[in-house]
Amino acid sequence: MTARGEPASATTWAIETRGLRKIYGDRVALEDLTLTVGYGEVFGFLGPNGAGKTTAVKMLVGLIRPTAGTGWVLGRPLGDAHARRQIGYLPELFRFHDWLTGEELLDLHAQLYGLSRAERRRRIPEVLELVGLTDAAHRRIRTYSKGMQQRIGIAQALLGSPRLVILDEPTSALDPLGRREVRDVIRRLRAEGVTVFLNSHLLSEVEAVCDRVAFVNRGRVIAIGPLDELLRGELVVEFRLGALPDGTLAALERIVRVEDVRPGERPTLTVRAPDEATIARAVDLLVGAGVPVYGVVPERRSLEDLFVRLVEDGERPPA
Numbered sequence: 366m367t368a369r370g371e372p373a374s375a376t377t378w379a380i381e382t383r384g385l386r387k388i389y390g391d392r393v394a395l396e397d398l399t400l401t402v403g404y405g406e407v408f409g410f411l412g413p414n415g416a417g418k419t420t421a422v423k424m425l426v427g428l429i430r431p432t433a434g435t436g437w438v439l440g441r442p443l444g445d446a447h448a449r450r451q452i453g454y455l456p457e458l459f460r461f462h463d464w465l466t467g468e469e470l471l472d473l474h475a476q477l478y479g480l481s482r483a484e485r486r487r488r489i490p491e492v493l494e495l496v497g498l499t500d501a502a503h504r505r506i507r508t509y510s511k512g513m514q515q516r517i518g519i520a521q522a523l524l525g526s527p528r529l530v531i532l533d534e535p536t537s538a539l540d541p542l543g544r545r546e547v548r549d550v551i552r553r554l555r556a557e558g559v560t561v562f563l564n565s566h567l568l569s570e571v572e573a574v575c576d577r578v579a580f581v582n583r584g585r586v587i588a589i590g591p592l593d594e595l596l597r598g599e600l601v602v603e604f605r606l607g608a609l610p611d612g613t614l615a616a617l618e619r620i621v622r623v624e625d626v627r628p629g630e631r632p633t634l635t636v637r638a639p640d641e642a643t644i645a646r647a648v649d650l651l652v653g654a655g656v657p658v659y660g661v662v663p664e665r666r667s668l669e670d671l672f673v674r675l676v677e678d679g680e681r682p683p684a
Contacts, residue, residue: 378437379404379529379560380425385434386584387420394420396584398434402577404528407551407561409571409578409592413676417584418564419457422533425562426454439528450479453527455518457534457564463507467498467517470506471524478525492520495553497546512539519547523554530554531562536570548574568668578668580675587675595671601664602644604634607657616654620647631659 380402387395395417402408412418423429424436427444441448461470468489475485493499496516506514515535522530532551536544544567551561551574565571571578572592579589588595601624609632617623617636621643625635638644644661651658 378402379406380408380436380438380562382421382424382436383434385421385424385431385436387417387424387429388432393584395424395431398581398584398586400579400586400589402560402562404560405555405558406577407555407563407575409575410562410564410581411568411571411578411672412581416581418581419533420584421581422456422531422562422564426452426531450525451528453522453525453530455522455532455535459518461506461514461517464505466503466505467493467509467520468502470517471521474521475524480525488524488526492523495523495550496520497543512543515539516543519550523550527559529560529562531564533564534566535563536565536567544570568672572668580672582676588671592668596668600638600641600644602636602638603660603662603664604636604647604651604658605660605662606632606634606651607659608632609656610654613651613654613656616650617647620650635664 378401380400382398382400385395385398386393398417398421410418410421420429424431424443425438427449430444436443438445439448439451462473465473471489471492472485475489480488490499490502493502496519498513498516498520501509501513506517509517516539519532519535522532536547539547548570551563554561555574555576561574563571563575575592577589577591578595580587608630614623614626614634617634621636621638623634623636627633636644636647638647648658648661
């Protein structure tokens, strides 16, 4: 145990939570949040509205305390002042002092971070250039578009050269070019060893930059892991066939799950199977039954498909 009471293992993760729970009155906002985020990792935090994502983020940055459970950020307990000084945070809903210029706003936040005058003079132009706002540095924020306000928000989150950056919907107001630039910023942070915790509804953005993701629903993590492993999952394959003799479809359903049948002279079946070996067994069965197999076409599983399936499965009552 360390002097502060946290286990030594807590320092091996940038973020670690165990059974975090938050109750407001009779409403459970977060039920049992257990996850780990590695140092230098870009981690996606996904879930439907009301799943508990914002509550979880507020706990991580120390804005609220859990009702139960434990957690550590940068090796220190949730809410620890030393850890909070090393976090950059952009909330989903933010309001800035719109009478200030972009440069003035960053100077204010840099002073709050405790940066010296020399550090402010160096760091403010760096983050303005990073988010593409150098030419707008001396304009008042009230003249900024919504996308530009999002960019200045990202800039203030990066001012203090944080070890952990938590971004809540950082590309929601940006056009495609702006989203690409934010992706580049996130990749640059990862290359510098900065941990990025990304909460976004734009699944294509998550898929483009995240090393691992967690899906949360009703306050619980329902799936977590590297993106490629989660997307691999079950195989969905389209069979393009010749005529099916009687009984062949029933025999096939004992091997794979047949999800769609488009009849005709050359029927097409969409099937789901746990692995390639099962697909091979299904093909052997069809060939053995004399069915011409004109095509076996795997479908690429998208993050959106996985998201919808996990959430829908979580909403169904148990059998």
